Amino acid sequence: MITGAWICLLSPLAAAGLITLAGERISRRTAGYVATISCFVAFGGALASFIGLLGRGGEERDVVSTAWTWLSGGSYRSGFEILVDPLSVMMMLIVSGVGGLIVAYSLGYMDGDDEERRYFAYMSLFVFSMLLLVQGGNLLLLLAGWGMVGLSSYLLIGHWHERPSAIAAAKKAFVMNAIGDATMALAFFLLIKEAGSLEFGILGGEYGSTTANLVALGLLGGAVAKSAQLPLQTWLPDAMEGPTPVSALIHAATMVTAGVYLIVRTHPIFEQAPAIADLAAGLGAGTLLLAGLIALVQVDIKRVIAYSTMSQIGYMFLGAGLGAYANGMFHLMTHAFFKALLFMAAGIVIHALAAEQDIRKMGGLRQLMPRTYQAFLVGSLALVGIFPFAGFFSKDSILAAAMDHGAYGYVLWVAGLAGTFLTGLYTFRLLFVVFWGEPSAFVREHFHAIKRDVVGVSMGATVGVLTVLSIIGGWIQFAPWWHPIETWLETVAEPLVSPEGWQEGVSIALSLVLGLGGIYIAWLAYGTRRVAVPRQLALQRMLERKFYFDELYDALFYRPTVWAAKKLYRWVEEPIISGTMRELGEETRDVGGLVARLQTGLLRTYALAIASSVAVLAIVFIAVK
Amino acid sequence: MIVATVGNVLVWTIWMVAAFACLGSAVAVVTFWNPFYSALALIGNLGSLAVLYLLLSSEFVAAAQVLVYAGAVMVMFLFVIAYIGPRSDSPWAGGPGWQAVGAVLAAAALLVEIIVAIGLKAGDRLADSADIREGFGGPAQIGRLFLTDHLLAFEVTSIVLLVAAIGGVILGAHSRRAADEVPPL
Amino acid sequence: MNGPSIAWYLAVAAFLFGTGSLGVLLRRNPLIVLLSLEIMLNGANLALIAFARHLGDASGQIFALAVMAVAASEVVVGLGLIVALNRKRVPLDVDRLSSLRG
Numbered sequence: 001m002i003t004g005a006w007i008c009l010l011s012p013l014a015a016a017g018l019i020t021l022a023g024e025r026i027s028r029r030t031a032g033y034v035a036t037i038s039c040f041v042a043f044g045g046a047l048a049s050f051i052g053l054l055g056r057g058g059e060e061r062d063v064v065s066t067a068w069t070w071l072s073g074g075s076y077r078s079g080f081e082i083l084v085d086p087l088s089v090m091m092m093l094i095v096s097g098v099g100g101l102i103v104a105y106s107l108g109y110m111d112g113d114d115e116e117r118r119y120f121a122y123m124s125l126f127v128f129s130m131l132l133l134v135q136g137g138n139l140l141l142l143l144a145g146w147g148m149v150g151l152s153s154y155l156l157i158g159h160w161h162e163r164p165s166a167i168a169a170a171k172k173a174f175v176m177n178a179i180g181d182a183t184m185a186l187a188f189f190l191l192i193k194e195a196g197s198l199e200f201g202i203l204g205g206e207y208g209s210t211t212a213n214l215v216a217l218g219l220l221g222g223a224v225a226k227s228a229q230l231p232l233q234t235w236l237p238d239a240m241e242g243p244t245p246v247s248a249l250i251h252a253a254t255m256v257t258a259g260v261y262l263i264v265r266t267h268p269i270f271e272q273a274p275a276i277a278d279l280a281a282g283l284g285a286g287t288l289l290l291a292g293l294i295a296l297v298q299v300d301i302k303r304v305i306a307y308s309t310m311s312q313i314g315y316m317f318l319g320a321g322l323g324a325y326a327n328g329m330f331h332l333m334t335h336a337f338f339k340a341l342l343f344m345a346a347g348i349v350i351h352a353l354a355a356e357q358d359i360r361k362m363g364g365l366r367q368l369m370p371r372t373y374q375a376f377l378v379g380s381l382a383l384v385g386i387f388p389f390a391g392f393f394s395k396d397s398i399l400a401a402a403m404d405h406g407a408y409g410y411v412l413w414v415a416g417l418a419g420t421f422l423t424g425l426y427t428f429r430l431l432f433v434v435f436w437g438e439p440s441a442f443v444r445e446h447f448h449a450i451k452r453d454v455v456g457v458s459m460g461a462t463v464g465v466l467t468v469l470s471i472i473g474g475w476i477q478f479a480p481w482w483h484p485i486e487t488w489l490e491t492v493a494e495p496l497v498s499p500e501g502w503q504e505g506v507s508i509a510l511s512l513v514l515g516l517g518g519i520y521i522a523w524l525a526y527g528t529r530r531v532a533v534p535r536q537l538a539l540q541r542m543l544e545r546k547f548y549f550d551e552l553y554d555a556l557f558y559r560p561t562v563w564a565a566k567k568l569y570r571w572v573e574e575p576i577i578s579g580t581m582r583e584l585g586e587e588t589r590d591v592g593g594l595v596a597r598l599q600t601g602l603l604r605t606y607a608l609a610i611a612s613s614v615a616v617l618a619i620v621f622i623a624v625k
Numbered sequence: 626m627i628v629a630t631v632g633n634v635l636v637w638t639i640w641m642v643a644a645f646a647c648l649g650s651a652v653a654v655v656t657f658w659n660p661f662y663s664a665l666a667l668i669g670n671l672g673s674l675a676v677l678y679l680l681l682s683s684e685f686v687a688a689a690q691v692l693v694y695a696g697a698v699m700v701m702f703l704f705v706i707a708y709i710g711p712r713s714d715s716p717w718a719g720g721p722g723w724q725a726v727g728a729v730l731a732a733a734a735l736l737v738e739i740i741v742a743i744g745l746k747a748g749d750r751l752a753d754s755a756d757i758r759e760g761f762g763g764p765a766q767i768g769r770l771f772l773t774d775h776l777l778a779f780e781v782t783s784i785v786l787l788v789a790a791i792g793g794v795i796l797g798a799h800s801r802r803a804a805d806e807v808p809p810l
Numbered sequence: 811m812n813g814p815s816i817a818w819y820l821a822v823a824a825f826l827f828g829t830g831s832l833g834v835l836l837r838r839n840p841l842i843v844l845l846s847l848e849i850m851l852n853g854a855n856l857a858l859i860a861f862a863r864h865l866g867d868a869s870g871q872i873f874a875l876a877v878m879a880v881a882a883s884e885v886v887v888g889l890g891l892i893v894a895l896n897r898k899r900v901p902l903d904v905d906r907l908s909s910l911r912g
Contacts, residue, residue, distance in 0.1 A: 601911025603843075603904040608727050608835050615734040622742050636813030644822050651826055651849050655833035660841045667845050674852055677822070680813060681863040686855075686871050689878060698848075698882050705889045706841060709896050728835030736828035743820055751817040755866030766868050767875070775872045782879045789883030796890030 001052025002065045005084045008045030008092055009131050011038045016124035019117055028116035029454070032107040035120035039100035039127055046092035049084050061085055061491055064137045071140070075196055081137030083200065087492040090329060090485075091134035091261055098253045098336045099127045101462045105344050106245040108458035109351065119159055119243070126152035130254050134261060139188055139198040142262070146184065146222065149255045150177040156250060157242040169238035176235045180225025187218025203268040216273035219266055220280050227259030227313045229287045234549050236310055240302040244347035247302060252309050252339035257332045260313065263320040264329060267493050270321075277321045278408060284317025285415040290547060292422030296429065297543045300357050301346050304430045308383060309339055311419060315398050318412055323496025324401035326486035330477055331394035333485075337473045338382035338390055341466040345376040348459055349434065354446045359430065364439035368447055371460070373435045375467045380431050382470040384424045384515040390474035392512075395420070397477075400499040400507040413507075420511045424518020432526040640680060646673035664702045671695040683762040819860040826853030838903050840895075844888045851881045 015038030019031045026034075053061050066081035082088075103123055110116050129152050133145030151174075158170030188198060194211055195202040207215070223229075228236035228251075239251050250256070263270060263280060270277040288311040295307035312335050319328030350357055352369060366373045382389035385396060399420075402413040439447070450456040477485045486495065499507075525533050542548065598605075646669065653666035671694050678687035743751075760766050771779045826849055833846025855874045862870025895902060 599911060601908025602724075603907060604728070604835055604838075605724060608724060608731060611731040611735065611831055611835060612727065615731055615738060618735070618738040618742065622738070622745065633812045640813050640818070644818070647822060648825055648829070651829040654845050654849060655829055655837065655842075660839055660845075663842055663845050667848060670849065670852065674856060677819065677856060678859055681819065681859050683859050683862065683871050683874075686859060686874055689875060690855075693878055693882060694848075694852075698885050701885065701889060702841070702845070705893060708893065709841075709902070725836060728832060732828045732832040732835065735831060736824050739824040739827065740821065743817070743824075751820070751864065752815050754816055754864045757863070757866050761866070762863075762868065762871060767871060770868055770872050771875075775869065778872065778876050782876050785883050786879055789886045793886040793890045796887065796894050 001049050001084065002063065004045040004048025004052065005065065005082055005092070005135060006045070006067075008042045008049065008096060009082060009128065009135055011041040011045065012124040012127040012131065014038060016121045016128060019121040019124065023117070026117070028113075029107065029111070031117040031120045032103075032110070035124045036100065036104045036107060038124055039096055039103045042127065042131065043093070043096040043100050046089065046096045050089050050093060053084065053086065053089055059491065066137070076192065078138055078140045078198060080141065082135040082141075083137040084135070085492055086488050087261075087264060087329070088134050090333070090488070092131060094333055094336050095127065095130045095134065095254050098340050098466075099130070099249055101465055102245050102249040102253070102340060102344070103127070105248075105347070105459050105462040106243070108455035109245050109347055110243060111455045115159070119156070122152055122155045122159070123246075123249070126156065126250060126255075130258070133258055138200060139191070139266075142265070143181075143184060143188065146226070146258065147181055149250075149258065150174060150181065150226070153177070153239070153250050153255055156246040157239050159242055159246065163241065166241040169235075169241040173235040173239050176232050177225050179232060180222035183218040183221030183225075185218075187215045187222075190215050190218070200265070203266055207269075207272060209273070212269055212272040213276055216266075216269050216276035217279075219262060219269065220276055220283075223259030223262045223280070223317075224283060225259075226262075227256045227317070228310050229259070229314060229317055230283050230290065231549075233287060233291070233310055234546070234553065237303050237306050237546070240300070240306050244302065244343055244350060247306065248340045248343035248347070251306060252343055253336035256309060256313055257316065257336070260316040260320050260328055260332055263317070264325045264489075264493050267320075267323075267325060271323070271496065277323070279321070281318050281321025281402075281405075281412055282408075284314040284319075284321060285412045285419075286314070287311065288314030288318070288419040289415055289422070292419050292426060294543050294546050295426040296422070297540055298426075299360055301349065301359050301362075301430065301434065302343070302357055304359075304426060305339070305342050305346060308342075308423065308427065309335075311423065312339065312383070315395060315416065315419070318416060319398040319401060322398075322401050322405050322409065322412070324398060325493035325495055326477075326483070326489045327394065327397040327401055327495070329489060330485045331391075331398060334382070334390035334394045334470075334473050337466055338379045338470040341375060341463060341470050342379040342383065344459070344463050344466065345372050345379060348372050348450060348463065349376075351459075352447055352450060353443065354448070356442065356446065359433050361440060361442040362434045363437045364435070364443060365447075366435040368439065368443070368449070372463070375463050376431060376435065378467050378470050380427045382474070383427050384519065385420060385511055386515060387512065388471070388474070390470045390472075392508075393474035393476075393478055396508045396511050397499075397504070399511055400504040401495075401497045403503040403507065404497040404499045417510055417514055421514040421518045424515040425522050428519045428522035429526050432522060436527055437529075636680060639676065643673045643676040643680070646670075647677065660706050661703070664699060664706055667702075668695050668699050671699065681762075682757060685762060685764045685767045816860050816864040820857055823853045823857040823860065826850070826856065838905055840888075840892055840902055840904055843904065844885060844892075847888075848881060848885070851877060 012035075015034050019026070019034055022031070053063075063084040064081050065084070066079040068080050069077060070080040071078040103120070106119070106123065110119055113119065126149060129145050129148035131145075133142055133149060136142040136145055154170045154174040157173055158166050160166050190211060191198060191202065194207055195205055225232045236251060236256070240247055242250075270280070291307040291311035291314065295304050295311070298304045298307060312331070316328045316331050316335070319325070319331060349362070349365060349369070349372060352365075352372075353362065356362070378389065382391040385391040399413055399416045402409045402416060405412070450459065477483045545551070650666045650670035650673065654663045654670065657663045657666060671690060675687040675690045675695075678684075678690060830846045830848075830850030830853060833849065834843055837843055837846065855877055858870045858874045858877070862868055862874075892902065895907075900907070
């Protein structure tokens with residue numbers, strides 16, 4: 001079991017190293033195979049750990065395996081250790097499983113790309129980093145994995161580095177993640193000061209309320225940055241500049257969910273800082289509304305799905321903030337299935353339309369790509385949470401949990417329900433616009449079907465697997481009646497809320513009704529075009545500009561910094577620093593010039609020097625002796 | 626007694642003549658414009674020095690001085706000066722002005738220092754010279770010293786002379802390279 | 811001994827040394843410089859001989875003979891240089907030989 005966990009962690013790293021070292025000696029497709037096989041090997045290792053853990057009961061399901069002492073200074077000690085417990089095994093399975101499927105999909109999607117090998121090396125690196133994050137046996141390794149997934153994200157968003165927009169997006173993602181890294185590091189410093197170590201066990205210790213609040217706030221900062229929640233959410237839509245499988249893996253299924261994982265993993269601290277936990281839930285609720293609204297006006301197929309991701313993670317934050325940890329993690333799992341499915345189906349559409357992503361140019365693809373349409377339909381239904389698809393089971397439990405949290409919880413509950421309506425609306429707006437109606441002129445001109453070669457099979461098969469999972473994946477847990485996931489995660493994170501049966505029922509009913517309502521409105525407006533879409537210019541402008549967040553940050557942070565930098569350059573660097581250097585050089589040269597005047601080149605001068613020196617020395621000798 | 630006094634006066638007289646000849650010819654060497662005349666003055670200087678050596682009971686060194694120095698070295702000088710041909714000498718001192726002043730000062734300082742040093746340190750002991758034997762400064766004693774106490778100096782000196790001879794031959798030999806291969810100074 | 815004491819001879823030697831050094835420092839013809847150098851060496855020789863007589867030790871005379879031999883060698887090399895310079899049509903002026911000028 002431990003071996004399985006180590007294999008799971010190290011297999012993608014080995015693949016990344018192999019692909020990097022092999023360079024151009026292997027073909028591009030071979031690099032893809034290496035990456036894919038390593039991911040599936042990792043999945044096998046995760047399965048082995050899972051089975052091993054099943055064999056143990058209760059308290060024994062917390063195994064730490066240390067490879068060596070990594071850092072040791074004074075009284076502080078950190079080992080290179082991995083943790084195998086129910087929560088980490090769950091994440092391992094999701095990351096390696098969905099990751100493996102997506103890497104297999106990339107075999108087809110990235111076929112023919114010039115830098116395919118670099119892509120697969122970075123994908124393997126990312127999978128390794130994410131596994132390090134979830135398997136890390138102490139907070140320091142978690143932070144290491146945290147930083148590395150940020151790095152891999154930057155590398156992969158900027159994969160097509162000749163595009164300036166891609167580079168800018170990569171930088172934006174990295175900088176905003178770095179803000180989160182900084183707050184997390186500060187939280188860790190506090191923890192070291194208070195507890196002297198960064199093992200997971202210390203999180204349960206007793207802390208003063210200020211410390212607990214500060215630590216939780218720092219952790220929340222990191223989670224918010226990584227998961228693209230309010231207020232650090234602006235990087236996620238821009239990250240769609242990367243290839244579609246990257247968006248699927250990193251910005252849907254795994255990296256952005258790391259924030260949720262962090263909150264669940266460090267829940268003891270959040271339980272000691274209930275204000276921050278409420279803040280987390282509130283941010284989640286705010287984000288899910290904001291993202292839902294913005295998604296209504298997006299015209300890029302990937303951006304719609306990106307905002308939908310932002311919104312769904314808002315749900316997960318809502319659940320985790322309220323203490324419904326198992327529900328949050330369950331939603332994470334199902335979301336991985338259907339969101340990756342949606343991205344991958346969108347990728348097939350993009351491929352078929354020669355890299356076009358504007359939905360206004362699409363239409364009527366239902367007849368031309370029936371199976372893709374079905375996959376997309378399944379994904380959309382799962383996303384909206386329609387029975388019996390996956391999202392139904394997970395999302396509604398979160399809403400029910402909100403009912404058990406007092407008045408504030410009810411506010412969040414209402415927000416969540418509104419979000420469900422919006423989800424139905426924007427998701428099916430996308431589906432109807434892209435797939436229904438008559439094929440548009442653009443489609444008629446540019447469409448070419450995917451062939452049945454390795455490319456087609458890899459893309460088709462993986463999408464198929466995820467479709468099946470989106471259908472049946474939710475049946476693992478149906479909250480009031482059977483809840484293996486909650487039981488599974490009980491030893492790690494006991495839920496703080498337990499809604500009554502009637503609360504579950506009400507939530508399920510209302511969310512179903514609202515979701516179907518959203519679908520109906522979308523059908524009216526976009527499916528059959530019976531009702532004109534209302535045009536409210538000011539509102540539309542605000543939504544299109546994403547509530548002016550980018551402009552706000554630009555004015556608040558970017559402009560003052562640039563102004564200060566320019567002033568510093570002019571008043572400090574140029575005259576003082578460069579000037580000093582320059583003057584030092586010039587003065588040295590002048591002194592050298594003065595000294596050079598002694599070198600007259602005349603023999604007699606040198607003889608004079610000798611004679612004078614002898615005279616002086618004679619005086620010295622006489623005086624001393 | 627009278628012989629001793631006469632001897633003293635004689636020695637003093639010879640000493641005065643030789644010393645002034647020495648100093649005068651030294652000044653002449655340094656001040657003449659024509660190098661030929663300077664070389665001749667130096668011969669005079671060497672001669673008077675030989676006389677002074679005789680007065681100091683160093684017969685062998687005096688003889689060597691006249692034979693080697695005045696006889697060989699100065700003849701070589703005169704050969705080279707004649708070979709180079711008549712040359713109107715350059716003015717006294719060119720170069721930076723501070724150089725002339727500095728030179729005079731340095732030379733004067735050295736002179737004063739030597740006198741002061743010797744005067745301070747050994748002034749009272751210079752009056753009485755040691756008594757010497759009969760053969761002091763004679764060839765026999767010099768020869769014996771060269772071959773016993775100072776054998777190493779003897780041998781090393783001979784090597785130095787050999788090296789100088791080789792060097793002189795090399796420097797004076799016609800270069801085998803073409804004249805235009807040598808970059809002008 | 812008869813005649814002046816050693817101090818007088820040492821004074822003459824000092825004057826010779828000073829005069830020679832003046833010539834070395836102030837003249838521009840390399841031949842004259844070499845001649846002045848000879849004067850300095852002779853001044854040193856005189857001092858050596860004087861002390862040999864004063865202390866009754868003939869080692870001073872041995873030293874003076876060695877100095878004479880070395881002076882001869884040095885004159886050989888110096889004159890060879892001057893002859894070579896003359897052959898290359900270089901002006902015989904130590905102030906013009908200033909390639910070392912920094």
